[in-house]
Amino acid sequence: MKSATRMDIKSRLTGLYEITHDTGEFIAALQTAFIYNTPKPLQDLRSKVETVEKETGFLSAIIEEAASHEEGMKPYVEVPGHLAKVWKNLGILYDQIDKKISEKVLFSDKAVNETIYLLQRLVEILRPTADMILARNTFLSKYIKESQKDIENMADEYASLHENRLITGECLPVASSIYIGMLGAIKSIAWHTKEIAAGLGK
Secondary structure, X not given: OHHHHHHHHHHHHHHHHHHHHXXXXXXXXXXXXXXXXXXXXXXXXXXXXXXXHHHHHHHHHHHHHHHOOOHHHHHHOXXXXXXXXXXXXXXXXXXHHHHHHHOOOOOOXXXXXXXXXXXXXXXXXXXXHHHHHHOOOHHHHHHHHHHHHHHHHXXXXXXXXXXXXXXXXXXXXXXXXXXXXXXXXXXXXXXXXXXXXXXXXX
16 A cells, blocks of 8 residues: 555656656747747647646645654645646736737837746746756756845846836837846746745755
8 A cells, every 4th residue: 555655646746747848848849939929839838737736736635644653754745836836827827928918019029038038047947946946956956046146136136127118118018027027927936936946855
């Protein structure tokens, strides 16, 4: 029975890994839609967010129960909740990019470059975070925590630069609303990713 339980727990951790790993594919699709201003890469992405919401809720209950009698599972208890928040904010990014495309909202070249850079930085911390679920590593944890600070600082700096573009008329108010919404979601994704890494890196 113990062996079966361990196998079941391993399958749940694999589920967490796959959900975390899928964030990179999701962001890549968002990037493509954003760069080429086409809705095609966004097809089926909204349903993916809803599916993950259900999966993380299920995994949360399983892992919490496992942690009550297996010490090694305790660091994983908070992971599903943070993953759920990551995907909730991926949904916000989806909505903002979908709005930009459907309403034909133009971004300045600087805003486009800044957004692409931050999305790529998210991928760079989400992939090692997925690896940490299967193999906890303090060095990866440190890298992710430091990178999250960089992403937050850059997002804040971009927001300040954006205010100047808005004042000078380089950016339209409707574009501003979308851009600021995206920056907020990116910061939140980075923060929850960092929390996962911090918990698993202890």
